[in-house]
Amino acid sequence: xxxxxxxxxxxxxxGIIAVVLLCIFSGLYIFTKLAPKEIPLPVIPKTIDIPFNGxxxxxxxxxxxxxxxxxFTFDGGEGIQSATAILDILKxxxxxxxxxxxxxxxxxxxxxxxxxxxxGHEVFNHTYDHPHLTELDDKQITDELxxxxxxxxxxxxxxxxxxxxxPYGDRDAHVLAVAAKAGFRSVYWTVDAHxxxxxxxxxxxxxxxxxxxxxxxxxxxxxxxxxxxTGAILDDVFTTLEGKGYKIVSLTQGL
Numbered sequence: 001x002x003x004x005x006x007x008x009x010x011x012x013x014x015g016i017i018a019v020v021l022l023c024i025f026s027g028l029y030i031f032t033k034l035a036p037k038e039i040p041l042p043v044i045p046k047t048i049d050i051p052f053n054g055x056x057x058x059x060x061x062x063x064x065x066x067x068x069x070x071x072f073t074f075d076g077g078e079g080i081q082s083a084t085a086i087l088d089i090l091k092x093x094x095x096x097x098x099x100x101x102x103x104x105x106x107x108x109x110x111x112x113x114x115x116x117x118x119x120g121h122e123v124f125n126h127t128y129d130h131p132h133l134t135e136l137d138d139k140q141i142t143d144e145l146x147x148x149x150x151x152x153x154x155x156x157x158x159x160x161x162x163x164x165x166x167p168y169g170d171r172d173a174h175v176l177a178v179a180a181k182a183g184f185r186s187v188y189w190t191v192d193a194h195x196x197x198x199x200x201x202x203x204x205x206x207x208x209x210x211x212x213x214x215x216x217x218x219x220x221x222x223x224x225x226x227x228x229x230t231g232a233i234l235d236d237v238f239t240t241l242e243g244k245g246y247k248i249v250s251l252t253q254g255l
Contacts, residue, residue: 056177059186060163063254065218069247071254072221073189075165076101076109077130079226082234083112086225087119089234095248097121099225100165100187103128103148110155117156122250125149125164125184133166133175141178163187163251187251189222190214195229204229211237215246218254 063071074086076099090097099116101123106113116123127133127144128151136144149160164184166175176186191214195207207229211221223230238248 052181052183056173056180057185059171059176059188060220060251060255061188062190062220063218063249063251065216067247067254068217068245069249069254070215070219070221070241071249071251072097072223073165073187073251074099074223074225074230075126076105076225077126077167078105080109080112081226081228082231083109083225085231086234087112087115087121089231089238090121090248091119092235093238093242093248095238096250096253097248098124098163098251100124100126100163101148101152102126102130102167103151104130106148106151106155113152114156117158122252123152123156123158123160124187124251125160127164127167130167132168132170134170134172138178141175142182145179145182145184187220190219192222193230195227196224198227198229202229204233208233208237212240215241215244217246220251220254 063069072095074097076083086097099121101113105126106123113123125145125148128147129144131140131144133141133144145164152158152160161183162185164179165187169188171186179186191211193207193211194202223234241248
């Protein structure tokens with residue numbers, strides 16, 4: 001009788017333990033599946049084998065003013081609201097453009113980046129996580145640029161050199177010199193379309209008028225992929241410019 005009672009109790013407790021262990025392992029499995037995974041930071045080279053003759057190239061603020069063409073550039077740091085629309089409109093108009101992308105944006109939107117390059121557009125450097133470069137030391141500036149280049153090369157086999165755009169347009173002579181040592185030349189803009197000011201009340205019509213009112217040969221337009229205004233007005237802007245005899249081109253086409 002005692003043995004029988006003992007066996008019953010042991011089987012009961014074994015069952016409880018098995019259920020508890022099952023719950024624990026099930027919970028751990030679900031947690032590992034649902035927990036957000038951090039994007040690993042690519043390895044940064046300890047040395048940079050880039051020829052540098054000590055001369056800092058002048059910053060690019062416009063293209064060739066002797067040709068009736070407009071350079072369209074799009075920054076990607078947050079959001080993809082207009083990304084697909086931009087690419088569709090560029091394809092419709094048989095036009096090429098240049099995209100300045102952060103490393104984090106690239107890692108979060110790999111298929112879009114691959115489409116950009118597959119359709120003949122240019123992908124350049126906008127730093128890894130969009131800092132104020134004038135607040136960083138030399139190594140931090142270099143790492144911001146080189147890390148993006150590693151990300152894009154690993155994904156596409158294409159380097160972002162030789163062009164970069166400083167986030168917020170925040171740069172000085174020192175930043176430009178450090179970037180030059182890493183193999184990058186700064187690209188600013190001629191006209192900021194202000195599409196990024198959508199959250200502060202800027203309208204699509206205001207952005208459209210700002211672009212069309214400041215056009216001349218060689219103009220570099222700054223727009224963004226992370227707002228809805230750009231995708232909404234770009235087709236009309238391109239059509240209007242083409243009606244005035246302008247060609248829409250990428251940065252390297254327009255220099």
